[in-house]
Amino acid sequence: MWDPQVYQLYRDERSRPFYDLLARVGSHAPAHIVDLGCGPGNLTVTLSQRWPEARIEGLDSSAEMIESAAARPEVRSGKVAFAVGDVLTWRPPEDVDLIVGNAVLQWVPGHRDLLRSWAGAVRTGTWLAFQVPGNFEAPSHQLLRELSASPEWAGRIDGLRDGGAVWEPAEYAGDLLAAGCDVDAWETTYLHLLPVRPDAPHPVLAWMEGTALRPVKASLADRPADWARFREQLQDRLAKAYPVRQEVVAFPFRRIFLVAHKA
Numbered sequence: 001m002w003d004p005q006v007y008q009l010y011r012d013e014r015s016r017p018f019y020d021l022l023a024r025v026g027s028h029a030p031a032h033i034v035d036l037g038c039g040p041g042n043l044t045v046t047l048s049q050r051w052p053e054a055r056i057e058g059l060d061s062s063a064e065m066i067e068s069a070a071a072r073p074e075v076r077s078g079k080v081a082f083a084v085g086d087v088l089t090w091r092p093p094e095d096v097d098l099i100v101g102n103a104v105l106q107w108v109p110g111h112r113d114l115l116r117s118w119a120g121a122v123r124t125g126t127w128l129a130f131q132v133p134g135n136f137e138a139p140s141h142q143l144l145r146e147l148s149a150s151p152e153w154a155g156r157i158d159g160l161r162d163g164g165a166v167w168e169p170a171e172y173a174g175d176l177l178a179a180g181c182d183v184d185a186w187e188t189t190y191l192h193l194l195p196v197r198p199d200a201p202h203p204v205l206a207w208m209e210g211t212a213l214r215p216v217k218a219s220l221a222d223r224p225a226d227w228a229r230f231r232e233q234l235q236d237r238l239a240k241a242y243p244v245r246q247e248v249v250a251f252p253f254r255r256i257f258l259v260a261h262k263a
Ligand SMILES: C[S@@+](CC[C@H](N)C(=O)[O-])C[C@H]1O[C@@H](n2cnc3c(N)ncnc32)[C@H](O)[C@@H]1O
Pocket: 002, 014, 018, 036, 037, 038, 039, 040, 043, 059, 060, 061, 062, 065, 085, 086, 087, 088, 101, 102, 103, 104, 107, 108, 211
């Protein structure tokens, strides 16, 4: 289950890649935009500030996220709508001008095939813009995988992401070029300086609770004491890998960006 409040704890840090991604989309007046895996919708609604005439749809498989998104005042304008739906079964409508997927495709197995098929199917002039994390080999993920595989937890935790969750920028770019798109591909490592808060967990643990730790929490849902112990053990490891300096923790985070325009 996704928790919109926990996810939005680091709202600024999580928003920046969305703006960096959209800055490279050159569409002047898209009439129809779809934001796949729109989450709580706070970023989706910014699309209507840039393109006020566009009809914007946000789609997410989490009912909790869509409930939170649908409560946004922008929905009353009739230009922005949110619905529950799965990226896996979604197909681009004929009239779509811009497809956005910010930090969602890493959760969708086989999404490289989906991207190829979307890029092949859309009409000339359509834009595709997506961003995925490229940090699955970072200490945060490695420590999570190591702990999950340790004798106490082995076989009890499902659904963790690993390096196989995403591909390299050049691999996505090759697919999109082959589908007849002009492509802009890049990667960035952000250095998030996460403040240490009194009475709050280590900031990297707090960050991971919004995303990477969700499968652990779900796997241990019927044993809250085990979940608390797992969290504590991970926190000890993260504190060593990401030490506090000057009341902040430096958390490098690599992300992969692709913008394609069907030529
Ligand atoms: C890390 S959040 C990103 C949310 C938003 N795009 C943002 O940038 O703030 C990932 C979102 O993808 C959604 N998601 C995961 N798998 C999905 C799928 N197969 N279909 C639709 N949404 C999915 C989750 O429910 C979650 O809201």
